[in-house]
Amino acid sequence: MCRKAHTSVFRVGLSHQAKSRRGRLEESALKPQPLASPLVRANGVCTAAVGGQLVSELHADAELAARVRELTAEHAGLEPAEISLACHLQNDLSLDSLDQIELAMAFEQAFGVTIEDRQIQQVRTVGQAVELVQSLRRQASEQVARESSPRRVVKNKTPRRRSVVDMASRGWRPGPA
Secondary structure, three states: OOOOOOOOOEEOOOOOOOEOOOOOEOHHHHOOEEOOOOEEEEOOEEEEOOOOHHHHHHHHHHHHHHHHHHHHHHHHOOOHHHOOOOOEOOOOOOOOHHHHHHHHHHHHHHHOOOOOHHHHHHOOEHHHHHHHHHHHHHHHHHHHHHHHOOOOOOOOOOOOOOOHHHHHHOOOOOOOO
């Protein structure tokens, strides 16, 4: 069964003071130390956190991934702790195509997105489901941003209708029809 994958980034190293006077390693020197620079491990890639934006985005992504895992666990009849992003929906969780469509409907309701049948059929793992929901949410927010952005006003290029009086004042005279 798939187990919860936990990854952390640590610097493992020994300082010159790691050994006692007798040459034995001190136990405290063997404990991993968090990295000084703010590195975050996401989807197997280490990324430097610039300001708080990336950290907050990763936090939101982590919450989304946790919620996807919860919904998937509900549909598979398991505990969320038993689900990792690497779990295969069919092979590991025994979710058939109908279960996957029901899961997609749960995602739609939970995240306010629209998932087409062909999209959910292409999803093989829980991680891919997370990526799909993230992508759809990003597209929806970009669409809202485009629709709410101020539009440039373009002057009407059609000529102004002139009245007969206006045209007569400019020297126009009606001719024979």
